[in-house]
Amino acid sequence: MNLLIMGPPGAGKGSQAVIIKERYNIPHISTGAMFREAIKAKTKTGLLAKEYIDKGELVPDSVTIELVRERLQADDTKNGFLLDGFPRTIAQAQALDQILSEVGKKIDKVINLVVDEEILVIRISGRRVCKTCGETYHIVNKKPKVEEICDVCGGELIQRADDNVATVTNRIKVYYEKTRPLLNYYDDKGILINIDGSGEIEETFRYVEKIMEDANDLT
Ligand code: AMP
Numbered sequence: 062m063n064l065l066i067m068g069p070p071g072a073g074k075g076s077q078a079v080i081i082k083e084r085y086n087i088p089h090i091s092t093g094a095m096f097r098e099a100i101k102a103k104t105k106t107g108l109l110a111k112e113y114i115d116k117g118e119l120v121p122d123s124v125t126i127e128l129v130r131e132r133l134q135a136d137d138t139k140n141g142f143l144l145d146g147f148p149r150t151i152a153q154a155q156a157l158d159q160i161l162s163e164v165g166k167k168i169d170k171v172i173n174l175v176v177d178e179e180i181l182v183i184r185i186s187g188r189r190v191c192k193t194c195g196e197t198y199h200i201v202n203k204k205p206k207v208e209e210i211c212d213v214c215g216g217e218l219i220q221r222a223d224d225n226v227a228t229v230t231n232r233i234k235v236y237y238e239k240t241r242p243l244l245n246y247y248d249d250k251g252i253l254i255n256i257d258g259s260g261e262i263e264e265t266f267r268y269v270e271k272i273m274e275d276a277n278d279l280t
Contacts, residue, residue: 062085062087062141062169062170062273062276063141063142063161063166063167063168063169064081064087064141064142064143064144064168064169064170064171064172065143065144065145065147065148065168065170065171065172065247066078066081066143066144066145066171066172066174067171067172067173067174067240067243067244067247068173068174068175068176068258069176069178069181069233069236069237069240069241070181070185070229070232070233070236071176071180071181071182071184071185071188071229072174072175072176072181072258073174073176073184073258073262073265074145074146074174075091075093075094075145075197076197076203076262076265077172077174077258077262077265077266077269078091078143078145079196080262080266080269081143081266081269082143084270085141085143085273086140087140087141087142087143088135088137088138088142088143089142089143089145090129090132090133090138090142090143090144090145090147091145091146091147092120092125092128092129092144092145092146092147092149093145093146094145094146094195095128095132096110096114096120096128097195097221100114106124106128109124110124114222114223115222115223115228116228116231117223117227117228117229117230117231117232117234117235118231118235119149119150119235119239122150122152122153122156125147125149125153126152126153126156126157126160129144129147129153129157129160130156130160133160133161144157148243149236149239149240149243150239150240150243151242151243151246154243154246154247168247168252169252169276170252170254170272170276171247171252171253171254172254172256172269172272173244173253173254173255173256174256174257174258174265175255175256175257175258175259176257176258176259177259178233180259181229181233182226182229182233184199184202185224185229186224186226186229187199187200187201187202188220188221188224189205189209189218189219189220190218190219190220190221191211191213191214191216191217191218191219192216192217192218192219193211193214193215193216193217194211194213194214194216196211196212196213196214198211198218202261203262205218254272256268256269256272
């Protein structure tokens, strides 16, 4: 199954994606994570992306689309994939349709996490990520066993550079302007499913499971 997970910053896309990946054995493709890797490796794409990410702006479509085009050529996407954080603009969505149609594929379902704005800000400002493996935590909702240390790999937990209040406010604004219109794009195709993302991670995942079960019943 080829899936998209959508929702504003802080909606919990990454948290759901990690579980979906494990449970359904499909690769989790996060453009945000790919950019963070590129920044760490100081590649040309990384240096360019950093300029935008630090301000809470979107990285230009041309750069982002190429990144995804290449990633979708990898063998591990043959039996499905989960895209997280892409597409974020109508141009990206159209490019994705084009990339997939060239290989006879399409997006099967778009899962949209619906969360109120106050909850988003609380979630993002308390978010911590492992510097080494990228696992995410929250200072109140998902504490590590040992303070500031990753449960998975023992790495140091840090706050993402773009999780500060000013950048987050802009990311949410950019989401409403550029990304939210995509919900209509996918609704018109009849593949959009809205679920409540304001509860606990496990609670939200139960809605995801239901979507996957219903989809299997149809095949
Ligand atoms: P995320 O980890 O999905 O929250 O992404 C972090 C940041 O990476 C975003 O705020 C953007 O600056 C950039 N980014 C991630 N995905 C995209 C995309 N599809 N288009 C443009 N910029 C992106």
